[in-house]
Amino acid sequence: MSGATPLGYLSSAGSRAATIVPLTWYVLIVSILVCVIIGALVWIGVRRSHSSGGAAETSAAAVARNGNGIRWIWIGVVLTAIPLAIALVWTVGALASVAGSPRRPDLLLDVTAHQWWWEVKYHGDTPSDTFATANEIHIPVGRKVLVRLHGGDVIHSFWVPKLTGKTDAIPGQENATWLEAAGPGIYRGQCTEYCGLEHAKMGFEVIAQPAAAFERWRTAQLQTAPPPATPAQARGLALVQFRCGMCHAVRGTTAASHYGPDLTHLMSRRKIAAATLPNNPGALSGWIQNPQATKPGALMPDQHLSGQQLADLRAYLETLK
């Protein structure tokens, strides 16, 4: 994990965010200096004259008029102009270097933001090389990854502070952003456009891997789900097809709805429920039985499975590596 503040953006881990960090520090330091200087000017100005009192004293004091003071304004404005001009030029320069999308990206992703999860589509050279995952984006280290953003329902915003600034995912229009991780790591992302009840719990993770590891992962993701090996798994598969298949897809089975996340490789993910819960058997059971406890308002309904059904379901789901 990248440090104690997973969403802090004063440090970066990728080229796009890295371009912005020095500019951020520059405007931050200029701003702090300005506050300190103005604060000092006000403080000293006030302390210079010690008459402290109420109405009587105010009206008794003479109306003085020494110096016209206009040069304060001119000096102030000129001094303000210098850091502002630098900021303006720097901004335009930085914008030019990070705004445009890479012309020939090494990897192209289509990310669709839904209430409240992320659908990630990987494009291969052929349709059979194309697959979808949810809430976890794997990218190869040091490669430029173009992300096309789509709004699935309402407006969301895609943000991985250590790698890239925000870009909105707006229904009816396609926005683009790009990522390039400088080193391997797990970088937290978060929706930052208010999108309803569970806006707070609409996270995801970007996992940057060396190219070879990424290719292995990709190959694994292309596999369809294995057939059930035990009677319990078979009963579990039946449940998945009958119940979960209303919303979810498991490639290689008849569960093929794309209303919710693709579950084909569910167990390969680090987290579930849009990066809200760790992916372990306990959390998974809890989530299936009562999603509303973790994410009130989530579109996944409570399942009310019997103990036996839950055990069967888990037996099957755990094969989805």
Next chain:
Amino acid sequence: MRQAVFRRPEIGDDNEMLRARLHAIWETAPGLKGWLGTVDHKEIGIRYIITAFVLLALGGIEALVIRLQLAGPDLHLLTPEQYNEFFSTHGMTMIFLYASPILSGFSNYLWPLLLGSRDMAFPRMNAFSYWVFLGSAIFLYSGFLVGAGPNDGWFNYVPFAEKDYNPGFNQDFYSLGMIFLGISTTVGAANFIVTAFKTRAPGMSINRIPIMIWGTLTASAANLVVVPAVSLAFFLLWMDRQFGTDFFQPAGGGQPLLWQHLFWIFGHPWVYAIVLPAMGMVSDGLPVFCRRPLVGHSLVALATVSVMILGFGVWVHHMFATGLPGLSLSFFSGASIIITFPSAVTVFAWIATIWLGRPVITTAFLYFASMILLFVIGGVSGFMTASVPVDWQLTDTYFVVAHIHYVLIGINVFPVVGATYFWFPKMTGKLMDERLGRWGFWTMFAGFNIGFLPMHLTGLLGMPRRIWTYPAGMGWSTLNLVTTLGSFLFAVGILIFFFNVIKSLRSGAPAGANPWGGSSLEWSVSSPPPPYNFAVIPTVASRHPLWEEALDESVARTSLTRGMTLDQGKEALHTSPMDAEPERIVATPEDNVAPFLLTVAMMVLFYGMLLKLWIVIGLGGLGCFAALLMWLWPRRNLLERAPPDRKEPVHG
């Protein structure tokens, strides 16, 4: 069209007989009819101020509930529904129902006194704008009280605000309430603009008007241009929701971004509309305590106007992450950075005034002086977000929450509280308690900064805004706890202020006409001012009528005791827009309950629209028609007066 003065105004001296006569003409009738029908700008101004302060308290309570929920990670004090409704209602209340109306209140009260006139240009419209403000506040809060307050933020982005995603009444209350409130703002703005250009005392040429007038005038001009945009947006949204139109729905060919353009082309200038008048209060109040005129008066006036003009060109900086083309981002980024210059002019003018004056430290002065620092903190964080790439990180995090609170509390609440200490003696005839004032100030100042300064850091550590809870381990927990504690301390400071107001109202020391030795016209009349404001219309000869002796810079002297008496009825003087040369005498309206009745009928209409009950809509419409008929029924007292027949006795 220039018209000659129909009759030569009588010139007279201020004397007891004249005052008694004017009193009889201008006094509001006692009883319910007078209470509902008054058109006195002072009465209306005070109502505005009290109503806005009540709403400030409500919005503050909502804020404290929000802060409790965020005090630590994974808290479950509120459900997400409740949290979302609380933060949306908090934003709506503070921005629309407190920040703007409180300034309208002060301006309403002070303008005719500052300008040397007897009332606003359109007194009944003035009453109407207050009643509509009150009506729309009740309308909006009635939604909140039945659990259908706005729940998609004060900015309510589509498509989330559409019926598909937000099926309840919440958004309908908000849309209709905002259209309703927009009527109040528009009417008020038109009134301010005409008042500023037509009702100034003779001799108060445009370069002699106080900065506060400039602030409210430019804000009003902006409102007149942008409020229709947002009213239209809310109307289109209501149509989308009720009649299935597709203005904002992508499925039917609509554009979600259209909403954002319509909203922010209003929303950004609005930010200036709720700070420029408050900056004007500081520009006029601070010099009084510094015992010298404001440095660079004309430059500050110019800066006020330029901020507003530039303010129209920066709305896109709320939309940097929406995928607009790079060239347009650069343009709006540049415009947002350039807006710093006029702001810098104003800041350095204030500082020079302090340095070149001899400040007397009163509570009001403390609020005004501390506002300079808070203004700068709020300003520089605005400058940071003006840089597009930086904004891609900062936007929608708590950094922006810190920014907006430094702007709105620092540049609106602090000046307003300072202004209350400053003008309370004028409004009530009593001084506020200075000792309690110090306590209140330091509690507020400390609480505010303890609460909101760390929020910048919370934002830099990546905490997104509008999240109802957050996990531990993100680095935000301690900072949020500090913010919560600070906000409660800040609330204590506000309570001390409210307590001081009530205590001073009961037992404050008598103020006298000019307790601070102020320089502008309002301090030349008694405290509180008589219903007619000025016994004789002053003739103004300089920027600081009451400091002419001390400054001794002009040959001419302002005349406060001899001038036009205008005592043939409820009369006002209209002057020319630039030089304030007398043009004509007009009659101003008597008290009238039509504005109140019209507002009630409009409320019926809006509730009918909310519930889609055509019969109620019809009744409301008929009521509006009847009230308008009553309002517009030709009456002699509204016509320009013919030359008086001297033989006819004048009825008081």
